[in-house]
Amino acid sequence: MRVIRLLLVALVPLAILGVFFVLPVTGMVSRGFWTDGSFDPGGVLDVLTRPRVHRVLWFTLWSAALGTLFSLALGLPAAHVLYRRRIRGGSVLRAALLAPFVLPTVVVGVSFRQLLTASGPLGFLGLDGTPAAIIAGLVFFNASVVIRVVGGAWESLDPRPAEAAAALGATPFQVLRTVTLPALRPAVVSAASVVFLFCATAFGVVLTLGGLRYSSVETEIYLLTTNLLDLQAAAALSVLQLVVVVGLLLAAARARRTADPSLARVVARPRRLARGDVPALVATSVLALLVLGPIAALVAGSLRTDGAWSLANYRALETTGQSSGQQHALLVPVTDALMTSLRTAVDATWMSLLLGLTVAVVATRRSRSRSERRVRTVLDGLFMLPLGVSAVTLGFGFLITLDRPPLDLRDSPLLVPIAQALVALPLVVRTLVPVLGSVDDRLRQAAATLGASPFRAALTVDLPVVGRPLLASAGFAFAVSLGEFGATSFLARDEHPTLPVVIFGLIGHPGPMNYGMALAASVVLAATTATVMLAVERLHVPVGST
Amino acid sequence: MRHTNARLYAAALAALLPLSACSLTGEDDSGSGSGTAGGGDVVLVTHESFVLPKKLMKQFDQDTGYHLVVRASGDAGTLTNKLVLSQGNPQGDVAFGVDNTFASRALDADVFAPYAADLPPGADTYVLPGDDDHRLTPIDNGNVCVNIDTQYFKGKRAPQTLDDLVDPAYRDLFVLPGAASSSTGLAFLLATIAKYGDGWPDYWTKLMDNGAKLTAGWSDAYEVDFTQGGGGGDRPIVLSYDSSPAFTIDGDHSTTKALLDTCFRQVEYAGVLTGADNPKGAEAVVDWLLSPQVQAALPESMYVFPVDTETTLPAEWASYAVQPEDPYALDPADIAAHRDEWLTTWSDVTSR
Numbered sequence: 055m056r057v058i059r060l061l062l063v064a065l066v067p068l069a070i071l072g073v074f075f076v077l078p079v080t081g082m083v084s085r086g087f088w089t090d091g092s093f094d095p096g097g098v099l100d101v102l103t104r105p106r107v108h109r110v111l112w113f114t115l116w117s118a119a120l121g122t123l124f125s126l127a128l129g130l131p132a133a134h135v136l137y138r139r140r141i142r143g144g145s146v147l148r149a150a151l152l153a154p155f156v157l158p159t160v161v162v163g164v165s166f167r168q169l170l171t172a173s174g175p176l177g178f179l180g181l182d183g184t185p186a187a188i189i190a191g192l193v194f195f196n197a198s199v200v201i202r203v204v205g206g207a208w209e210s211l212d213p214r215p216a217e218a219a220a221a222l223g224a225t226p227f228q229v230l231r232t233v234t235l236p237a238l239r240p241a242v243v244s245a246a247s248v249v250f251l252f253c254a255t256a257f258g259v260v261l262t263l264g265g266l267r268y269s270s271v272e273t274e275i276y277l278l279t280t281n282l283l284d285l286q287a288a289a290a291l292s293v294l295q296l297v298v299v300v301g302l303l304l305a306a307a308r309a310r311r312t313a314d315p316s317l318a319r320v321v322a323r324p325r326r327l328a329r330g331d332v333p334a335l336v337a338t339s340v341l342a343l344l345v346l347g348p349i350a351a352l353v354a355g356s357l358r359t360d361g362a363w364s365l366a367n368y369r370a371l372e373t374t375g376q377s378s379g380q381q382h383a384l385l386v387p388v389t390d391a392l393m394t395s396l397r398t399a400v401d402a403t404w405m406s407l408l409l410g411l412t413v414a415v416v417a418t419r420r421s422r423s424r425s426e427r428r429v430r431t432v433l434d435g436l437f438m439l440p441l442g443v444s445a446v447t448l449g450f451g452f453l454i455t456l457d458r459p460p461l462d463l464r465d466s467p468l469l470v471p472i473a474q475a476l477v478a479l480p481l482v483v484r485t486l487v488p489v490l491g492s493v494d495d496r497l498r499q500a501a502a503t504l505g506a507s508p509f510r511a512a513l514t515v516d517l518p519v520v521g522r523p524l525l526a527s528a529g530f531a532f533a534v535s536l537g538e539f540g541a542t543s544f545l546a547r548d549e550h551p552t553l554p555v556v557i558f559g560l561i562g563h564p565g566p567m568n569y570g571m572a573l574a575a576s577v578v579l580a581a582t583t584a585t586v587m588l589a590v591e592r593l594h595v596p597v598g599s600t
Numbered sequence: 601m602r603h604t605n606a607r608l609y610a611a612a613l614a615a616l617l618p619l620s621a622c623s624l625t626g627e628d629d630s631g632s633g634s635g636t637a638g639g640g641d642v643v644l645v646t647h648e649s650f651v652l653p654k655k656l657m658k659q660f661d662q663d664t665g666y667h668l669v670v671r672a673s674g675d676a677g678t679l680t681n682k683l684v685l686s687q688g689n690p691q692g693d694v695a696f697g698v699d700n701t702f703a704s705r706a707l708d709a710d711v712f713a714p715y716a717a718d719l720p721p722g723a724d725t726y727v728l729p730g731d732d733d734h735r736l737t738p739i740d741n742g743n744v745c746v747n748i749d750t751q752y753f754k755g756k757r758a759p760q761t762l763d764d765l766v767d768p769a770y771r772d773l774f775v776l777p778g779a780a781s782s783s784t785g786l787a788f789l790l791a792t793i794a795k796y797g798d799g800w801p802d803y804w805t806k807l808m809d810n811g812a813k814l815t816a817g818w819s820d821a822y823e824v825d826f827t828q829g830g831g832g833g834d835r836p837i838v839l840s841y842d843s844s845p846a847f848t849i850d851g852d853h854s855t856t857k858a859l860l861d862t863c864f865r866q867v868e869y870a871g872v873l874t875g876a877d878n879p880k881g882a883e884a885v886v887d888w889l890l891s892p893q894v895q896a897a898l899p900e901s902m903y904v905f906p907v908d909t910e911t912t913l914p915a916e917w918a919s920y921a922v923q924p925e926d927p928y929a930l931d932p933a934d935i936a937a938h939r940d941e942w943l944t945t946w947s948d949v950t951s952r
Contacts, residue, residue, distance in 0.1 A: 085685075163816070164831070167824045173834035183813075261816035266778040267951050277780055280678040282940050283705065355831070454685050464691060465671070543648065544673055559648060561819045563903065569823050569830030 064416045064433055067409045073461065074472050075440050078451025079292070085454070086289020094286075101290035107274075111294065114270040117185060117260075118253035121192030125249050128193065128344070129200025130242070131337035137205035139331060140324040147342070148205075149587040152198045153580040154345055155533050157352075158554040159195075159258025161561065161576040165352040166191055166263060185268060191259040194348065196249045197341050199481070202530060203248065206523045207241035207488050226330040240310045240488035247306040248484050251299065251441040257540060271295050275444040292447050299442030303435040310488070349580065356573035367570035371578065388575045391556040392582065395536055398552055401471035402478060402535035403528055409475065410482030410527060413437050417483070418490040437483055440476040448473070449544030470552070473541040478531035485527040486520060493519055529590040533583050553579050639666035642881030643692030645873070646672045647679045650697060651901045652894060660888050666881045676702055676783055676868075683873070684709040690873040694882035696739060696889060700867045701786060703728050703736060704936030712736060712871035713879065717886050720895065722909030726867045730933060736869035739889045740904040743842040743863035743927050744787035746774075747856050749827045752836035759837065761861045762795055765807060772811035775825040776839035777818050779946050783866075784818045788839050789946055790935065791864035794928035804949045814950060828856050843903050846914075846921040860924040868904065 061068070087095055101107060135141065136148050154162065168174050170182040181187045211234070219229045235242070255272045269277070271291050278288040327335070359366040371388040417434035440448075452473075456463040463469060493516060501511035539554040551559075553575060560572035650672045660668050671692055674682065680702040683695055687709050698706050706712060707728075712735035719727075719737070726738035746765070748758055759770050779789035793800045813835065815821040822840055825833035828848050842863060845854040870889050872882040888894060895906035899917050913921075 164820060164824055167820065168831045171824055171833060173832075258816075261781055262820060264816075266781060266814045266816060273781075280674065280681055281780070282943065283681045283684065284940065450682070450685060453682055453691065457686065457689050457691075544678075555648070559651075561823065562649065562817070569819075 061429070064412065067412050067437065068433075070409065070472070071437065071440075071476070073456075074452075075443075075448070075476055077461075078448055078455045079443055080451075081455035082285075082447050082451035083289045083292050086285040086287075086292075089286060097286050098290045098293070101287045102294065107287075107291070107294075110269050110271055110274050110291075111298075113268055114254055114272070115298075117188055117192070117268075117270065118250050118256075120189050121196065121253035121256075122246055122250045124189060124193045125196040125200050125253075126242070126246055128337050128341040129197040129245070130204060131334035132197065132341050133201045133205035133208055134334050135327075135331065135338045136201060137209040138324055139327050141327065144324075145588060148201070149584040150349075151201055151341070151345055152529075152533060152587050153349065153584045154194050155198050155537060155583070157349075157537065157576055157580055158539055158557050159256075159262065161352065161557060161572060162191070162194065162348060163258055163262025164561065165348045165355065165573075166194070168355070169348060169351055170263075183264060183267065185264070187263040188260055188268065190344065191263045192253045192256055193341075194344055195256070195259065196252050197345070199249050199252065200245045202526055203245035203481075203485050203488075204238060204241045206485055206526045207238055210489070210519065210522065211237055240491060243306050243309045244484040244488055247302060247438070248441065248480055250302060251438070251480070254298070255295075255442060255444065257445070272444050276446045279446045279450060288447070292444060295442060295444065296439070299439065300435070302442075303438050307431050307435060352573055352580075353577055356570060356577045359567070359570055367567070367574035368578075370567060370571050371574060386551065386556070388553070388556055388560075388571065388578075391551050391553045391575075392578065394550045395553040395579075396582070398471050398474065399532045399535035401468070402474035403531040405471060405475035406478040406482050406531040406534075407524070407528055409437075410479050410486060410531075411524070413479075413483050414486035414490050417487055418493075419495070434483065434487065438480045441480045445540030445544065449541055452545065467550070469545050470542055471535070473545060474535040474538045475531070477538055477541065478534040481530045481534065482527040485523050485530065489520055489523045490516065525590050529587050532586055532590075536579065536583055639664060639881055640878060641669050642666040642694065642878045642885055643669045643671060644885055645679070645683070645690065645692035645695045646670065647674055647676050647697040648672050649675075649902060653897055653901065656893055656897060659893070660885075664881070664884045664888070666878070666884060668885065680706050683711045687711050688875045690875055692873065693876035693878045694870060694872055694885045696868070696870040696885075698736070698869050698871070699783070700728060700865070700869075700932050701783070701790065701935050701939075703731075703869060704932040706871075707731065707735060708936065710874055713874045713876070715872045715883050715886060717883070717890060720890055720892075720908035720910065723890070723907040726907050728867070728869065728932060730931075736871045737886050737890065738867050738907045739870050740895075740898050740902065740906055741865060741867045742904040743858075743865050743924055744784050744791070744839065745842045745858040745860065745863040745924065746788075747826075747838050747840040747844050747858050749836035749855065750853075750857050751855050752827055758857075760859060762792060762803070765812070765837070765862075766803065766810050768810065770810065770837065772813075773835055774807075774811070774837040774839075775813040775815060775821045775833070775835040777821050778814045778816065778950070780943055782817050784839060784841075785814075786943075787864040787866055789942065790930050791862065791928040793942065794864070794930050801945055801949050804946065808950055841903065842923050843899070843905070843917065843921040846916040846919075849916060849920060854920040858922065858924075860922065863924040863927040865924075865927040865929060867907075 087093060087098055089097055132151070136144055136151075141147075166187065167182060169176045170179065170187055171177055172182065181190070215237075216229050216233045219233050220226070224232070254270070256270065257272045257276060260268060260270045260273050271294065275288050275291050275295070278284045278291070356367050357363055357365070373387055413433065417430050419430070452464055452469065455461070456469075497515045498511050501515055502508070506514065537554060538552075539558065542552055543555050543558065557572050557575045557579070560568045560575065650670065657668050657670075660666070669692075673679075676697055676699050679695070680698050683690065683698070683706055690711075695712070707730075714733045714735055715737070716734040717737045723738055726741055728736050728738070746759070746762075750758075757769070759765060759767070764770060765774055776788060777785040779785040789800075792803055796803045813821075813825060815825065818840070821838055822844075823830040825831075825835045826838040826840075827833055827836045829838070840858070842858045842860070845856045845858055848854050848856045870886050872879055872886065876882050890908070892908065892911065895908040895911045898904050898906045899914055899921075905913075905921075905923060
């Protein structure tokens with residue numbers, strides 16, 4: 055019974071996932087399995103034996119693993135410094151480190167390459183077109199995910215066990231290893247699994263920074279689908295991608311499960327920096343350099359016109375771009391596109407929060423039987439899948455499955471925010487689940503015994519704990535939506551393009567002014583995101599003490 | 601427990617409702633079309649590079665009584681494959697932007713319905729070979745050509761031909777987008793196949809040995825690595841278009857030049873889609889794309905040459921954008937038949 059009730063609560067998110075994810079992806083993949091009207095799984099299996107496919111899979115796995123590893127190595131110390139230590143300008147730095155997350159990969163690719171190319175300031179490193187450049191790009195985009203997801207949990211971690219350990223003579227490293235990290239494990243595993251999925255499905259970074267010599271499963275699917283129309287091979291790779299992702303999610307769920315659910319949650323006052331923080335500070339500085347370097351190159355580029363410093367690129371954002379004489383590189387001014395982006399992001403944010411909160415609540419309630427727990431775990435994992443599937447597969451899937459009544463949705467204006475909400479959903483769920491999961495169910499029971507209504511219990515028990523992470527994930531969802539390009543470029547309608555789509559259009563057209571405008575528009579996009587992040591952090595959240 | 605969830609859910613919903621005021625859902629998207637009389641919507645499916653002045657679109661609505669709706673996304677390849685996959689139940693009524701490298705695939709899949717538009721003078725040169733029942737109408741053309749930085753080559757012997765690019769004198773100077781990820785790059789691959797026939801893999805081996813640098817897309821090659829691009833790179837030879845020199849004007853001359861013996865011609869077509877809801881409207885759009893006003897707007901909107909030879913080109917184009925007389929060409933059916941094999945071989949040759 056409880057399992058059925060559970061599924062009823064999860065019905066809305068499940069239905070949405072079914073229509074906007076499972077249906078399109080199955081539709082697209084099954085086209086590959088049916089050749090000329092007959093079911094032909096053998097053809098798909100044959101694809102998997104190609105040596106090229108093995109090379110592609112191997113590259114995807116090791117580059118994503120390294121990208122995840124370095125994101126963690128730099129992101130964890132940064133989360134410590136930014137969320138547990140009082141430093142000047144901490145919130146500004148927190149907002150700035152999230153900015154890469156929304157930058158269009160085309161533009162980041164170009165600004166990365168301007169630093170790394172033989173004639174660039176870092177040209178002596180010889181990194182242009184190497185796997186090292188790809189991994190640096192992956193870390194640039196994903197370290198912020200680690201900082202956010204882990205920082206949110208770290209911030210509300212009770213400092214007393216660590217203090218007790220220190221008082222009993224443990225070295226800072228021992229405290230970290232035996233007290234802090236075990237407590238953070240669910241959040242760290244959450245962050246790592248999301249980052250791995252982002253890295254494994256990175257598209258622009260691999261293409262642009264790898265100089266075409268490396269292909270990942272994602273770039274291969276793109277090539278097979280949009281260029282060669284080899285749906286059989288694309289289906290094979292999509293299935294492969296799904297299998298790898300499901301395997302990863304299962305492993306992650308296992309690694310998360312062992313957390314101590316009776317941890318007390320408080321919002322600890324950040325402490326002043328101490329000598330023991332030096333290694334963490336060094337790592338944070340390295341990350342800040344990695345993130346701010348390309349951004350600085352971007353800002354500098356946006357301020358240059360005809361070899362002189364000027365604001366002309368920014369003034370031009372109100373126009374539709376220039377060609378030689380009259381100016382028509384775009385259908386709408388960049389400022390309009392920014393408005394469209396913001397409005398779309400509002401939609402995507404509330405959708406993903408609503409869905410994410412439901413999923414997180416369902417996934418974290420204490421289970422009474424093994425089968426119930428299994429259902430909860432499956433639900434939890436199911437909503438991670440959109441991250442592991444190529445945007446190309448999803449985009450084409452929309453086109454071929456949502457094309458007839460009652461689901462004639464392929465031209466609906468809501469398709470873009472829904473697709474973005476699905477992309478943001480895993481981040482929301484992964485931010486909320488570790489926190490909600492650590493709330494002792496006995497607290498809710500105690501509240502109920504004392505006469506609190508379930509709503510009141512949720513308000514006094516869950517909200518104080520989940521408030522900040524909820525805001526963090528709202529900011530995240532907003533940022534994902536603002537920066538999303540892959541699925542959006544498939545679905546965006548020309549009258550209302552989002553900013554990343556417009557930037558892509560600008561950078562793909564000749565004319566020095568268009569290039570400058572693309573850089574300026576990217577800076578505006580990043581600055582908007584950072585501002586929103588800052589505002590979200592300043593919002594007052596009711597925080598009780600437990 | 602169920603109550604907790606339901607109430608939480610309701611509370612969250614109530615809290616979020618006011619936000620939707622500033623969202624997309626409140627917006628009336630169909631409103632813009634309802635004012636026009638008669639013909640209803642006509643939907644143009646196209647690629648993301650499609651741009652035409654708003655004024656011309658309004659003019660179309662006024663002149664024909666239809667309301668033009670544009671759905672643009674992806675590149676020419678994505679567009680073609682979308683059309684092929686949604687064959688019979690298309691996303692719109694008319695498509696623009698399928699080019700001569702993808703056209704055969706669309707024709708084979710029966711994506712387009714016959715419509716013989718009145719072609720303007722000169723346009724019949726660009727009609728797709730083999731398209732005997734007039735399914736595709738040529739709208740514009742442009743050539744992918746190797747461009748050089750004329751400042752850099754001042755006083756030096758500049759390259760002229762494809763053969764020159766493998767000359768050690770031009771070692772490490774050439775940057776180009778790859779054929780697998782860029783339609784510009786693909787056009788160059790086709791140019792080399794047209795020139796060298798079955799020997800093209802050897803040419804590419806030599807080209808790569810001579811230090812040619814591959815990038816993912818055109819913008820990467822031009823804006824990062826090319827000496828005259830936005831980022832001021834260090835390679836003075838780049839793969840771009842015949843129109844590109846019109847965008848690098850410095851006073852009374854252009855700082856770049858297209859090498860006219862290295863070009864491959866791209867033609868973009870429009871056509872009425874099979875199964876269109878509004879076929880008459882679709883035909884009107886094809887006619888409109890051929891009209892003198894749209895043809896004249898093409899260079900500055902989409903950086904391509906009109907097919908109508910009587911169109912007056914913008915001043916910079918007339919002086920600096922020189923078109924090749926006899927670019928390399930391949931039979932579209934040949935391209936369709938061998939594209940996969942060529943790209944696979946190309947990937948093998950260039951990634952060694």
